[in-house]
Amino acid sequence: MAALRTTRRVVQRARLAAFVERLCARDVCSRSPGEPEVKAAGISKPQFMDKEVQNILGRITGLNLEKVFKPMKQQLKPPQYKLLTDEQLDGARHEAMEVAKERLRMPPVLDEREAICDVLAEDKILAGLETAKYVFTDITYDMPHRERFIVVREPNGVLRKATWDERDRMIQVYFPRDGRRIIPPPIFQDENLLVVFAQERFEDILDLCLVQFEPNSADYIRVHHQTYEYIDKHNKYDLLRSTRHFGGLVWYLSNRMRIDGLLIDMIQRDLMDDAVSVVQLYHMLHPECQSANETNVQQAKGIELIKVFSHTDSKKGSYLELALQVYQEAISSSADQDAQRKEQN
């Protein structure tokens, strides 16, 4: 009897997990992304979850296996040694890349959710009877958390729907999620964030933020924006490269037209293709800007694209041109050295 009950629960949970995943995927795709301005109807603005945008961002993020699989705090297990043929080794490497891609899946970028202020009933008779509020949560198992009924009866007799903070707290009490705290830890306050930034632990704080908050909550957006601002101000783009947060960083900067620092950093690290992709993404997002028009006129590709951008729309045009010059000199000098060595040989 008990075994039947447990198997029923297991099957229910599995079905629920699959159901919730499908619902999340559906809901994420139908939401609009986080952008500062809304375009007029008629021009379809590229969204964060578009295939092209995701391709570009995925390419830029890079796949540094050493960084993705860097040692994490885990239970101490003795290392496993396997004897593999070349083909099996390739297969294992391929699997590792698949797992790395799964870990690099970008979290969604959504607009901030609107506050709930729905009053269901006002019973003035109950005013003053109680000193504390009652929070009623519906704990029906087969229900997505977004549609759950969570109502609050205030001491003044008003029955209202719970605010987003109260909702998150109640759902965490009755349906706890691993790693999430009921009260957000004080590390997410502004003063403490500065300490974290000074220690340059952007990846850790963004991972914590992802676990603790919903993607469309005010706190999540605030923490992410502050992190991106700090990274942009201090040119620490490399710390987020090859993590799942890099796509969000690039999307944020491109929307606010501040990709100069990022481009300079990429050129200095010889990532020319990534830099070109970033400029292409910028043109996709702002099709009526000057550099986009110039590019269409001249049909520029590759380094030409970046040169056009540095002449027209960039704020640090001079620095960008300088970086490009240095890069081209480095290429030409290395080409000369190769030619000399070939002559000697």
Next chain:
Amino acid sequence: MVHLSLNLLKYYHRGFVCIRFALGGCTNRPFYKIVAAHNKRARDGKYLEQLGSYDPMPNIFNEKLVSLNLDRVKYWLGCGAQMTKPVSKLLGLSGFFPLHPMTVTGAERFHKEQALKAQAASQEEPTSVSEDEQPIA
């Protein structure tokens, strides 16, 4: 598990299913489970199903947390379960049921008492003021 049919319960055992509070917690710290149980069972004894919980002590946000599995509550009500007064009052406060008449009556009595106290307090003030004046005069 086999739920005894309503007729067997009603006519043979004179019993019925009840949705009520089962007390838990420890000294000076009550905690109630909202539970569907046969009415003849002990208050904290074997129950058919737990339908929720009620914490009467307010937390740091001054909230009393109540959880209700409304899907199952509807099932048991459909099966003919009875509710006790405190559970009915709680469901009335939540909005699932209309307000319990005793909640309204209790509120009216409370407000009447408050009005009487206020009146008594306001009547005491003039008399206390006049008492104060006498020694000076």
